[in-house]
Amino acid sequence: MQDSARRESASPFQYPEPVALAELKCELSWSASRAKEFERCRREYWYARYASWGWWKENPPAERWKIAVHNRLTSLPAFAGDCVHRAVARWFERRRNGTTMSAEETFEETVALFREGWRQSVGWNPADRPKRGPTHLMEHHYAMELSKERTDALRELLAACVRNFLEAPQIAPARDAHPDHWRALEELDSYKFLGTKVYAMPDFAFMDGEMLHIWDWKTGKPRESDMFQLLTYGLYACERWSQDPESITVHAAYLATGEVKSKPVTLEALSSAQDLVSESLREMMDLHYDPDVDPVVPEHWTAMPEAAKCGTCRFRGMCDASAAN
Ligand code: SF4
Known part of the structure; x- marks a missing residue:
């Protein structure tokens, strides 16, 4: 899915x-x-x-x-x-x-x-x-x-x-986490990066001592981009909750099979994810326009x-x- x-x-x-x-x-x-x-x-x-x-x-x-x-x-x-x-x-x-x-x-x-x-x-x-x-x-x-x-x-x-x-x-650690330790449950939120709103919506997150666990429920097959998406939630956690980057573990739970891929976040991984977000955002910025005022530039929007x-x-x-x- x-x-x-x-x-x-x-x-x-x-x-x-x-x-x-x-x-x-x-x-x-x-x-x-x-x-x-x-x-x-x-x-x-x-x-x-x-x-x-x-x-x-x-x-x-x-x-x-x-x-x-x-x-x-x-x-x-x-x-x-x-x-x-x-x-x-x-x-x-x-x-x-x-x-x-x-x-x-x-x-x-x-x-x-x-x-x-x-x-x-x-x-x-x-x-x-x-x-x-x-x-x-x-x-x-x-x-x-x-x-x-x-x-x-x-x-x-x-x-x-x-x-x-x-x-x-x-998936038991997520199910068993006490509600007092929950940090997020399907709430859409955002933070500013390079002056632009960046949206994030972790499916579920909870604290276990100093460690933040971020979970994403996947109903489709594993994809390469899944871990990147979870790392962007790691960036969100650092921005929004001032979480120490190396006290985060992300989990992609593939519900169709019950398989879970977990990854402790490293400063390096988070920094690479931030570079990718920055690159992607800058590309979007270059093409952004105000459709109420500016004319469309068709060559910017080529069909692929x-x-x-x-x-x-x-x-x-x-x-x-x-x-x-
Ligand atoms: S994905 Fe295909 S159908 Fe959709 S907008 Fe692009 S070219 Fe058109």
Whole structure:
């Protein structure tokens, strides 16, 4: 499942809430998932960050609104991963409140979230505002075939993720951490780096003595970029909580299998991660513009089509360069 996509959908900067619309400005900000999108395809990044900007001012709805609708699309695997994350967060919240949630209840919660999102997606109406909230699946939007085998496999995956979260011995330190020692639970936060907002959302973090443990729940397969993402949370912990860099251990928990990859953070690793963030951020800064004022420079936003990435890109239905059409 695509955990990074889940994080994008959780991002607060994609779809401004109506209350603050008048003062909104298209500001640059950085997150590990945004950086991944920037690397993957400049055109995709442009659609997501600039081309839909101001959709709420279009009356009647036109191109920017349409792009915003596509921007809000999520894939079935990313959505399933999001359901697992939310159910796990509820498990922790219940624990904080002194009650428990059995494996069966946690699974039922996951399935209920999944059904609710599915129902919203099936009922999506083109007149709906493209705001955060209701789920709109790419699979429905693009009328993709959804075989029973595929939905059965997803259900099994949800069950395996919940089971492994609750039973895998490697995850016991996170499950058993006392709520008084928790530092973070699925809260989106940010800090300033090079004058720009950098977003971070650790799934779970707790203190064990002087040592901070940061956990990330992964519902997909291990990827090379997973450790980098966790190191960016390490940077966040140093900035936000003044944590000593060498008193941090990061853990990527692959819930589909129960495997956990843990890594004590070193000053060197953290410094390399900071260099990468700095490089990525500077590249974004070079291309950043204000879509309310500045003209688009098309050569900055070149399409980078490849069948594999276009096939899962939410903008493929409107992108003339898509290799998936
Ligand atoms: S369809 Fe392909 S080329 Fe077009 S924006 Fe998406 S990833 Fe880029």
